[in-house]
Amino acid sequence: xxxxxxxxxxxxxxxxxxxxxxxxxxxxxxxxxxxxxxxxxxxxxxxxxxxxxxxxxxxxxxxxxxxxxxxxxxxxxxxxxxxxxxxxxxxxxxxxxxxxxxxxxxxxxxxxxxxxxxxxxxxxxxxxxxxxxxxxxxxxxxxxxxxxxxxxxxxxxxx
Amino acid sequence: xxxxxxxxxxxxxxxxxxxxxxxxxxxxxxxxxxxxxxxxxxxxxxxxxxxxxxxxxxxxxxxxxxxxxxxxxxxxxxxxxxxxxxxxxxxxxxxxxxxxxxxxxxxxxxxxxxxxxxxxxxxxxxxxxxxxxxxxxxxxxxxxxxxxxxxxxxxxxxx
Numbered sequence: 416x417x418x419x420x421x422x423x424x425x426x427x428x429x430x431x432x433x434x435x436x437x438x439x440x441x442x443x444x445x446x447x448x449x450x451x452x453x454x455x456x457x458x459x460x461x462x463x464x465x466x467x468x469x470x471x472x473x474x475x476x477x478x479x480x481x482x483x484x485x486x487x488x489x490x491x492x493x494x495x496x497x498x499x500x501x502x503x504x505x506x507x508x509x510x511x512x513x514x515x516x517x518x519x520x521x522x523x524x525x526x527x528x529x530x531x532x533x534x535x536x537x538x539x540x541x542x543x544x545x546x547x548x549x550x551x552x553x554x555x556x557x558x559x560x561x562x563x564x565x566x567x568x569x570x571x572x573x574x
Numbered sequence: 575x576x577x578x579x580x581x582x583x584x585x586x587x588x589x590x591x592x593x594x595x596x597x598x599x600x601x602x603x604x605x606x607x608x609x610x611x612x613x614x615x616x617x618x619x620x621x622x623x624x625x626x627x628x629x630x631x632x633x634x635x636x637x638x639x640x641x642x643x644x645x646x647x648x649x650x651x652x653x654x655x656x657x658x659x660x661x662x663x664x665x666x667x668x669x670x671x672x673x674x675x676x677x678x679x680x681x682x683x684x685x686x687x688x689x690x691x692x693x694x695x696x697x698x699x700x701x702x703x704x705x706x707x708x709x710x711x712x713x714x715x716x717x718x719x720x721x722x723x724x725x726x727x728x729x730x731x732x733x
Contacts, residue, residue, distance in 0.1 A: 457645035459652055460661045473660055473725070481664050482648050486616035486641045493618055501632055502619045505640050511667030511722070563670070566632070 428500045428570035429542035432532045438497035440525040442553075443487055445479060447519035453483040478516035484523070484559045485511070488550045491525040499544065500568035506543055510562035515552070522553040530562070534569065542567055587659045587729035588701035591691045597656035599684040601712075602646055604638060606678035612642040637675035643682070643718045644670070647709045650684040658703065659727040665702055669721035674711070681712040689721070693728065701726055 447466070454463030458480035461468035469477045492503055517523065531545035543564045550559035606625070613622030617639035620627035628636045651662055676682065690704035702723045709718035 453645075457649045459649070462661060473663055480645075480648070482641070482645045486612075486639075486645065489639070489641050490616045490618070502621060504632055505670075505672060508670030509668065511664075511670060513664060 424496060424498055426498050426500045427567070429532065429534065429544065429567045430570045432499075432529050432544045432567065434529050434532060436529040438495050438527050440491035440495040442522045442524045443491055444522045445483075445487065445517055445519065447477060450477060450479045450483065450517075450519060453486070454480055458482055474516050477519055479518075479521075481513045481559070484513060484517050484550060485561070487523055488525055488548060488559055488561065491523065491550075492527065492548065495525065495527070497527055497546075499565055500570075501566070504566040506564045506566045508561060508563040510547075510560060512560050513558060514560065515556055515558045517552065517558050521558075523550055523558065525550050531564075540569055542569055583655060583657055585657050585659045586726075588691065588693065588703065588726045589729045591658075591688050591703045591726065593688050593691060595688040597654050597686050599650035599654040601681045601683045602650055603681045604642075604646065604676055604678065606636060609636060609638045609642065609676075609678060612645070613639055617641055633675050636678055638677075638680075640672045640718070643672060643676050643709060644720070646682055647684055647707060647718055647720065650682065650709075651686065651707065654684065654686070656686055656705075658724055659729075660725070663725045665723045665725045667720060667722040669719060671719050672717060673719065674715055674717045676711065676717050680717070682709055682717065684709050690723075699728055701728055 451464055462472040462474040462478055463480045466477045525548060527546045527548040529544060530547055534542040544567050545562065545564040548561045549557050552558050610623055621631040621633040621637055622639045625636045684707055686705045686707040688703060689706055693701040703726050704723040707720045708716050711717050
């Protein structure tokens with residue numbers, strides 16, 4: 416992360432978001448070492464740790480933990496141009512699926528689309544933006560779909 | 575992980591799960607270094623990286639990434655007695671919230687409850703178990719709620 420470059424990107428307040436807006440990330444490669452490192456720390460199951468042991472499992476080979484895919488998705492979002500005022504702060508997820516396994520050698524990218532924009536009923540300075548964030552591999556196949564509302568600052572306080 | 579000890583725990587097939595069953599994990603401490611390491615790799619935002627910078631944000635101080643909490647929750651589940659046959663394989667999440675921030679010095683534990691058990695309509699060897707997994711801090715306050723269906727193997731194939 417280069418803070419100077421990042422901080423030069425424009426920040427979006429609730430009023431700047433509109434249904435249908437899309438943001439696309441850069442790409443991030445995933446190798447076997449990264450898959451195993453994450454699994455050792457957070458999801459130590461055979462199909463995330465060892466090629467040989469993974470062969471006889473549901474995945475039929477080494478596959479990234481879904482939570483690793485979720486974490487990589489977050490990194491791609493943070494580095495993208497989708498920059499809510501106040502930061503990317505998850506308020507409520509309502510869908511999280513992993514339609515395909517992430518394999519060693521895959522390259523991930525993220526496309527996120529605004530589904531809904533609404534002010535908070537109780538907090539005049541805040542609102543919620545619901546996004547569908549689809550994580551794609553290098554063949555443009557979805558490997559994760561996340562529908563989540565983020566907490567976003569409003570530009571102006573109503574009088 | 576000690577594979578021998580882990581493998582000595584009983585495995586649960588779809589037929590072994592019933593609505594209302596609960597499993598509880600051991601505890602896992604979270605310190606500032608772990609919060610910053612995760613954030614550097616996956617969620618490099620000021621409120622996850624630096625105490626000083628975090629003070630003026632929504633969180634008012636250093637807080638763990640929600641995806642870090644999710645990953646730690648997974649580790650606690652993998653190490654728990656909730657051992658579905660075939661492994662812990664997420665099929666579909668339908669709720670993910672972080673009601674409270676995880677702070678340096680917190681100790682997390684997980685309670686998971688079976689909400690629903692159903693055979694797969696298309697795959698005779700598989701079914702789905704829906705769990706509500708609540709991650710608690712040392713004051714027994716929820717810091718994450720996840721409702722997710724797991725793919726679970728069936729014991730017997732119907733004739």
